[in-house]
Amino acid sequence: MTVTGTPTETLRYLEHGATIDEALALFDALPAVAVPEMLGNWAGGEIPTGNPMDGLLERFGWHGKRFDGPDDVHPLVMDHPRGGRFSLNPALVPLPTLIRYPAALRHAAVARLAKQAGPALGTRAPKARLRTTEYRGVASATMCYDDLPIHDVFRKVDDDTVVGAMDLRGLKQPFMFFLRRE
Template sequence: MTAQDELVQLEAGASLESALEFFDSLPPARVAELTGTWRGNGIDTGNPFDGLLERFGWYGKRFDGPDDAHPLLFTGSGGRVVSVNPAFVPMGLVLNIADKLNNPVVGKLFTRLVPLLTTREPRARLRMVEYRGVSSAAMIYDSLPIYDPFRKVDENTLLGAMDLRGLRAPFMFVLRRDSAAG
Protein backbone atom coordinates (compact mmCIF):
# COMPACT_ATOMS: atom_id res chain seq x y z
CA MET A 1 0.00 0.00 0.00
CA THR A 2 1.37 3.44 -0.91
CA ALA A 3 1.53 6.40 1.47
CA GLN A 4 -1.26 8.05 -0.55
CA ASP A 5 -3.45 4.95 -0.10
CA GLU A 6 -2.83 4.98 3.66
CA LEU A 7 -3.64 8.68 3.79
CA VAL A 8 -6.95 8.17 1.98
CA GLN A 9 -7.89 5.54 4.57
CA LEU A 10 -6.96 7.90 7.43
CA GLU A 11 -9.00 10.72 5.92
CA ALA A 12 -12.12 8.58 6.25
CA GLY A 13 -11.57 8.74 10.03
CA ALA A 14 -8.94 7.16 12.22
CA SER A 15 -7.75 6.72 15.74
CA LEU A 16 -5.18 9.22 16.91
CA GLU A 17 -2.78 6.32 17.42
CA SER A 18 -3.03 5.18 13.78
CA ALA A 19 -2.73 8.77 12.50
CA LEU A 20 0.41 9.32 14.58
CA GLU A 21 1.84 5.95 13.55
CA PHE A 22 1.43 7.00 9.91
CA PHE A 23 2.88 10.46 10.67
CA ASP A 24 5.93 8.82 12.29
CA SER A 25 6.46 6.59 9.24
CA LEU A 26 6.75 9.56 6.86
CA PRO A 27 9.96 11.34 5.88
CA PRO A 28 10.64 14.85 7.16
CA ALA A 29 9.71 17.89 5.10
CA ARG A 30 12.21 20.68 4.48
CA VAL A 31 11.34 24.38 4.74
CA ALA A 32 12.46 25.07 1.16
CA GLU A 33 10.00 22.45 -0.15
CA LEU A 34 6.92 24.17 1.28
CA THR A 35 6.74 27.36 -0.79
CA GLY A 36 3.28 27.81 -2.27
CA THR A 37 -0.40 27.67 -1.41
CA TRP A 38 -1.81 24.52 0.16
CA ARG A 39 -5.41 23.30 0.51
CA GLY A 40 -6.19 21.81 3.87
CA ASN A 41 -8.55 19.35 5.50
CA GLY A 42 -8.65 17.78 8.91
CA ILE A 43 -8.45 14.11 9.79
CA ASP A 44 -11.15 13.02 12.22
CA THR A 45 -9.36 11.47 15.21
CA GLY A 46 -11.71 12.57 18.00
CA ASN A 47 -10.00 15.93 18.50
CA PRO A 48 -12.14 18.96 19.51
CA PHE A 49 -10.95 20.67 16.29
CA ASP A 50 -12.22 17.88 14.01
CA GLY A 51 -14.38 19.50 11.32
CA LEU A 52 -14.27 22.90 13.00
CA LEU A 53 -12.03 24.70 10.53
CA GLU A 54 -13.94 23.29 7.56
CA ARG A 55 -17.25 24.56 9.00
CA PHE A 56 -15.76 28.04 8.99
CA GLY A 57 -14.54 27.84 5.40
CA TRP A 58 -10.89 26.93 6.00
CA TYR A 59 -8.99 26.86 2.74
CA GLY A 60 -5.47 26.01 3.92
CA LYS A 61 -2.08 27.70 4.35
CA ARG A 62 0.36 29.72 2.24
CA PHE A 63 4.12 29.77 2.56
CA ASP A 64 5.92 32.55 0.70
CA GLY A 65 9.23 31.87 2.43
CA PRO A 66 10.72 30.93 5.81
CA ASP A 67 9.60 34.17 7.46
CA ASP A 68 6.43 34.68 5.43
CA ALA A 69 3.82 32.09 6.37
CA HIS A 70 0.07 32.65 6.30
CA PRO A 71 -1.31 30.03 8.70
CA LEU A 72 -5.05 30.54 8.22
CA LEU A 73 -6.45 30.94 4.73
CA PHE A 74 -10.23 31.03 4.49
CA THR A 75 -12.68 31.31 1.65
CA GLY A 76 -14.24 34.74 1.88
CA SER A 77 -17.10 36.38 0.06
CA GLY A 78 -17.31 35.64 -3.63
CA GLY A 79 -15.04 32.61 -3.14
CA ARG A 80 -11.93 34.76 -2.74
CA VAL A 81 -9.21 33.24 -0.56
CA VAL A 82 -8.04 35.54 2.25
CA SER A 83 -5.52 35.32 5.06
CA VAL A 84 -6.99 35.60 8.57
CA ASN A 85 -4.93 36.99 11.43
CA PRO A 86 -4.75 34.22 14.08
CA ALA A 87 -4.32 36.87 16.81
CA PHE A 88 -8.08 37.45 16.48
CA VAL A 89 -8.90 33.80 17.23
CA PRO A 90 -9.68 33.29 20.95
CA MET A 91 -8.23 29.77 21.18
CA GLY A 92 -9.15 29.26 24.85
CA LEU A 93 -12.77 30.10 24.14
CA VAL A 94 -12.81 27.99 20.98
CA LEU A 95 -11.54 24.98 22.94
CA ASN A 96 -14.11 25.49 25.70
CA ILE A 97 -17.08 25.72 23.32
CA ALA A 98 -15.88 23.64 20.33
CA ASP A 99 -18.87 21.29 20.62
CA LYS A 100 -21.27 24.24 20.38
CA LEU A 101 -19.61 25.57 17.21
CA ASN A 102 -21.02 22.68 15.18
CA ASN A 103 -23.80 24.89 13.94
CA PRO A 104 -24.30 26.23 10.39
CA VAL A 105 -25.40 29.61 11.79
CA VAL A 106 -22.06 30.05 13.56
CA GLY A 107 -20.24 29.18 10.33
CA LYS A 108 -22.25 31.77 8.38
CA LEU A 109 -21.61 34.38 11.07
CA PHE A 110 -17.87 33.70 10.87
CA THR A 111 -17.98 34.08 7.06
CA ARG A 112 -19.50 37.55 7.54
CA LEU A 113 -16.77 38.46 10.05
CA VAL A 114 -13.87 37.32 7.83
CA PRO A 115 -13.37 40.76 6.21
CA LEU A 116 -12.71 42.22 9.68
CA LEU A 117 -10.14 39.53 10.50
CA THR A 118 -8.02 39.54 7.35
CA THR A 119 -4.40 40.51 7.03
CA ARG A 120 -1.87 40.83 4.23
CA GLU A 121 1.02 40.36 6.63
CA PRO A 122 2.53 36.95 7.36
CA ARG A 123 1.56 35.70 10.82
CA ALA A 124 3.87 32.70 11.18
CA ARG A 125 7.33 31.39 10.31
CA LEU A 126 8.73 28.13 9.03
CA ARG A 127 11.57 26.46 10.90
CA MET A 128 13.06 23.02 11.31
CA VAL A 129 11.76 21.64 14.62
CA GLU A 130 12.14 18.31 16.34
CA TYR A 131 8.77 16.67 16.95
CA ARG A 132 8.26 13.03 17.91
CA GLY A 133 12.01 12.47 17.54
CA VAL A 134 12.39 13.78 13.97
CA SER A 135 13.58 17.18 12.78
CA SER A 136 11.16 18.41 10.12
CA ALA A 137 9.68 21.65 8.80
CA ALA A 138 7.13 23.25 11.12
CA MET A 139 5.07 26.40 11.01
CA ILE A 140 5.29 28.47 14.19
CA TYR A 141 2.49 30.95 14.84
CA ASP A 142 3.55 34.48 15.83
CA SER A 143 0.70 35.21 18.25
CA LEU A 144 -0.56 31.84 19.51
CA PRO A 145 1.11 28.97 21.39
CA ILE A 146 0.83 26.73 18.32
CA TYR A 147 3.21 25.05 15.96
CA ASP A 148 2.40 22.70 13.11
CA PRO A 149 5.11 20.11 12.35
CA PHE A 150 4.86 18.55 8.88
CA ARG A 151 5.85 15.27 7.31
CA LYS A 152 5.94 14.50 3.60
CA VAL A 153 3.44 12.07 2.12
CA ASP A 154 4.80 13.02 -1.32
CA GLU A 155 6.07 16.14 -3.10
CA ASN A 156 2.60 17.70 -3.13
CA THR A 157 1.07 16.34 0.07
CA LEU A 158 1.91 17.01 3.71
CA LEU A 159 0.58 15.56 6.92
CA GLY A 160 0.46 18.07 9.77
CA ALA A 161 0.05 17.73 13.53
CA MET A 162 -1.13 20.98 15.13
CA ASP A 163 0.42 21.17 18.59
CA LEU A 164 -1.45 23.69 20.76
CA ARG A 165 -0.51 24.37 24.36
CA GLY A 166 -3.37 23.05 26.51
CA LEU A 167 -4.63 20.55 23.93
CA ARG A 168 -3.89 16.99 25.07
CA ALA A 169 -3.46 15.56 21.57
CA PRO A 170 -2.49 17.08 18.25
CA PHE A 171 -5.07 18.02 15.63
CA MET A 172 -4.13 16.05 12.52
CA PHE A 173 -4.57 17.57 9.08
CA VAL A 174 -3.55 17.21 5.45
CA LEU A 175 -2.20 19.88 3.12
CA ARG A 176 -2.21 19.41 -0.66
CA ARG A 177 -0.30 21.78 -2.90
CA ASP A 178 -2.73 24.00 -4.79
CA SER A 179 -1.32 24.21 -8.31
CA ALA A 180 -4.27 26.41 -9.38
CA ALA A 181 -3.20 29.11 -6.90
CA GLY A 182 -0.09 29.80 -8.95
Protein backbone atom coordinates (compact mmCIF):
# COMPACT_ATOMS: atom_id res chain seq x y z
CA MET A 1 0.00 0.00 0.00
CA THR A 2 1.21 3.47 -0.81
CA VAL A 3 0.29 6.24 1.57
CA THR A 4 -2.13 8.33 -0.47
CA GLY A 5 -5.07 10.53 0.37
CA THR A 6 -5.29 12.55 3.54
CA PRO A 7 -3.57 11.37 6.71
CA THR A 8 -7.04 10.81 8.23
CA GLU A 9 -8.05 8.52 5.34
CA THR A 10 -4.76 6.65 5.53
CA LEU A 11 -5.12 6.12 9.27
CA ARG A 12 -8.68 4.79 8.82
CA TYR A 13 -7.32 2.27 6.33
CA LEU A 14 -4.38 1.24 8.55
CA GLU A 15 -6.60 0.73 11.63
CA HIS A 16 -7.71 -2.55 10.03
CA GLY A 17 -4.15 -3.87 9.78
CA ALA A 18 -0.94 -2.90 8.05
CA THR A 19 2.66 -3.83 7.66
CA ILE A 20 5.10 -2.04 9.93
CA ASP A 21 6.49 -0.32 6.82
CA GLU A 22 3.03 1.05 5.94
CA ALA A 23 2.43 2.28 9.49
CA LEU A 24 5.87 3.90 9.68
CA ALA A 25 5.38 5.50 6.25
CA LEU A 26 2.31 7.29 7.63
CA PHE A 27 4.11 8.15 10.88
CA ASP A 28 7.13 9.56 9.03
CA ALA A 29 4.89 11.66 6.75
CA LEU A 30 3.17 13.37 9.68
CA PRO A 31 4.32 16.61 11.34
CA ALA A 32 5.62 16.88 14.88
CA VAL A 33 3.32 17.55 17.83
CA ALA A 34 4.13 20.15 20.47
CA VAL A 35 3.82 19.08 24.13
CA PRO A 36 0.97 21.56 24.90
CA GLU A 37 -1.09 20.08 22.04
CA MET A 38 -1.19 16.72 23.86
CA LEU A 39 -2.90 18.00 27.01
CA GLY A 40 -6.32 16.51 27.71
CA ASN A 41 -8.07 13.15 27.58
CA TRP A 42 -7.56 10.80 24.65
CA ALA A 43 -9.21 7.56 23.57
CA GLY A 44 -6.82 5.07 22.02
CA GLY A 45 -6.72 2.35 19.41
CA GLU A 46 -4.04 0.36 17.67
CA ILE A 47 -2.67 -0.09 14.20
CA PRO A 48 -2.14 -3.87 14.02
CA THR A 49 1.22 -4.60 12.34
CA GLY A 50 2.08 -8.08 13.60
CA ASN A 51 3.74 -6.70 16.73
CA PRO A 52 3.64 -9.02 19.77
CA MET A 53 1.71 -6.27 21.59
CA ASP A 54 -1.09 -6.20 18.99
CA GLY A 55 -4.47 -6.67 20.64
CA LEU A 56 -3.21 -6.94 24.21
CA LEU A 57 -4.03 -3.45 25.46
CA GLU A 58 -7.57 -3.56 24.11
CA ARG A 59 -8.07 -7.08 25.47
CA PHE A 60 -7.25 -5.87 28.98
CA GLY A 61 -9.56 -2.85 28.79
CA TRP A 62 -7.27 -0.03 27.64
CA HIS A 63 -9.26 3.14 27.00
CA GLY A 64 -6.53 5.68 26.27
CA LYS A 65 -4.25 8.24 27.93
CA ARG A 66 -4.67 11.37 30.05
CA PHE A 67 -2.27 14.29 29.90
CA ASP A 68 -2.98 16.71 32.76
CA GLY A 69 0.33 18.55 32.30
CA PRO A 70 3.88 17.90 31.09
CA ASP A 71 4.76 16.21 34.40
CA ASP A 72 1.33 14.70 35.09
CA VAL A 73 0.58 11.94 32.61
CA HIS A 74 -1.59 8.84 33.07
CA PRO A 75 -0.35 6.48 30.32
CA LEU A 76 -2.76 3.58 30.85
CA VAL A 77 -6.34 4.76 31.35
CA MET A 78 -8.48 1.65 31.56
CA ASP A 79 -12.20 0.94 31.44
CA HIS A 80 -13.36 -0.17 34.91
CA PRO A 81 -15.32 -3.45 34.81
CA ARG A 82 -18.12 -1.82 36.85
CA GLY A 83 -18.20 1.39 34.82
CA GLY A 84 -16.04 4.48 34.67
CA ARG A 85 -12.28 4.53 34.26
CA PHE A 86 -9.13 4.17 36.31
CA SER A 87 -5.40 4.69 35.75
CA LEU A 88 -3.38 1.48 35.80
CA ASN A 89 0.08 1.65 37.37
CA PRO A 90 2.39 0.59 34.49
CA ALA A 91 5.10 -0.49 36.92
CA LEU A 92 2.80 -3.35 37.99
CA VAL A 93 2.27 -4.64 34.43
CA PRO A 94 4.31 -7.82 33.77
CA LEU A 95 5.97 -6.35 30.69
CA PRO A 96 8.59 -9.10 30.16
CA THR A 97 5.78 -11.68 30.17
CA LEU A 98 3.74 -9.63 27.70
CA ILE A 99 6.68 -9.52 25.30
CA ARG A 100 7.86 -13.11 25.78
CA TYR A 101 4.46 -14.89 25.85
CA PRO A 102 1.88 -12.71 24.08
CA ALA A 103 -0.09 -15.72 22.77
CA ALA A 104 -0.67 -17.06 26.30
CA LEU A 105 -2.18 -13.71 27.27
CA ARG A 106 -4.73 -13.82 24.46
CA HIS A 107 -6.91 -16.44 26.17
CA ALA A 108 -10.36 -15.12 27.12
CA ALA A 109 -10.06 -16.37 30.71
CA VAL A 110 -6.78 -14.48 31.21
CA ALA A 111 -8.31 -11.28 29.80
CA ARG A 112 -11.35 -11.60 32.09
CA LEU A 113 -9.14 -12.16 35.11
CA ALA A 114 -6.89 -9.22 34.21
CA LYS A 115 -9.86 -6.90 33.70
CA GLN A 116 -11.28 -7.85 37.09
CA ALA A 117 -7.90 -7.55 38.86
CA GLY A 118 -6.89 -4.36 37.04
CA PRO A 119 -8.50 -1.85 39.44
CA ALA A 120 -6.41 -3.30 42.29
CA LEU A 121 -3.34 -2.20 40.30
CA GLY A 122 -4.68 1.32 39.89
CA THR A 123 -3.06 4.58 40.89
CA ARG A 124 -4.05 8.21 41.27
CA ALA A 125 -0.46 9.37 40.77
CA PRO A 126 0.87 10.29 37.33
CA LYS A 127 3.25 7.64 35.94
CA ALA A 128 4.77 9.37 32.92
CA ARG A 129 5.94 12.75 31.64
CA LEU A 130 5.74 14.58 28.32
CA ARG A 131 8.95 15.79 26.73
CA THR A 132 10.14 16.62 23.24
CA THR A 133 12.52 13.99 21.91
CA GLU A 134 13.92 13.14 18.52
CA TYR A 135 12.77 9.88 16.95
CA ARG A 136 13.16 8.87 13.31
CA GLY A 137 14.72 12.26 12.60
CA VAL A 138 11.92 14.49 13.95
CA ALA A 139 11.65 16.20 17.36
CA SER A 140 8.11 15.70 18.65
CA ALA A 141 6.08 15.29 21.86
CA THR A 142 7.01 12.05 23.61
CA MET A 143 5.49 10.35 26.62
CA CYS A 144 8.26 8.93 28.82
CA TYR A 145 7.16 6.27 31.31
CA ASP A 146 8.56 6.74 34.82
CA ASP A 147 9.23 3.06 35.59
CA LEU A 148 9.47 1.28 32.24
CA PRO A 149 11.87 1.50 29.27
CA ILE A 150 9.13 2.94 27.02
CA HIS A 151 8.81 6.15 25.03
CA ASP A 152 5.59 6.83 23.11
CA VAL A 153 6.40 9.29 20.34
CA PHE A 154 3.52 11.22 18.76
CA ARG A 155 2.91 12.73 15.32
CA LYS A 156 -0.05 14.89 14.35
CA VAL A 157 -2.78 13.64 12.00
CA ASP A 158 -5.06 16.61 12.78
CA ASP A 159 -5.89 18.80 15.80
CA ASP A 160 -7.73 15.92 17.49
CA THR A 161 -5.82 12.84 16.30
CA VAL A 162 -2.24 11.65 16.71
CA VAL A 163 -0.37 8.51 15.72
CA GLY A 164 1.98 7.04 18.31
CA ALA A 165 5.01 4.80 18.01
CA MET A 166 5.74 2.95 21.25
CA ASP A 167 9.50 2.51 21.38
CA LEU A 168 10.13 -0.27 23.90
CA ARG A 169 13.47 -1.78 24.75
CA GLY A 170 13.38 -5.41 23.62
CA LEU A 171 10.93 -4.98 20.73
CA LYS A 172 12.43 -5.01 17.24
CA GLN A 173 9.75 -2.72 15.82
CA PRO A 174 7.59 -0.11 17.53
CA PHE A 175 4.02 -0.85 18.57
CA MET A 176 1.84 1.51 16.53
CA PHE A 177 -1.32 3.14 17.89
CA PHE A 178 -3.44 6.25 17.60
CA LEU A 179 -5.18 8.60 20.00
CA ARG A 180 -8.31 10.68 19.42
CA ARG A 181 -9.08 13.65 21.65
CA GLU A 182 -12.19 13.26 23.82
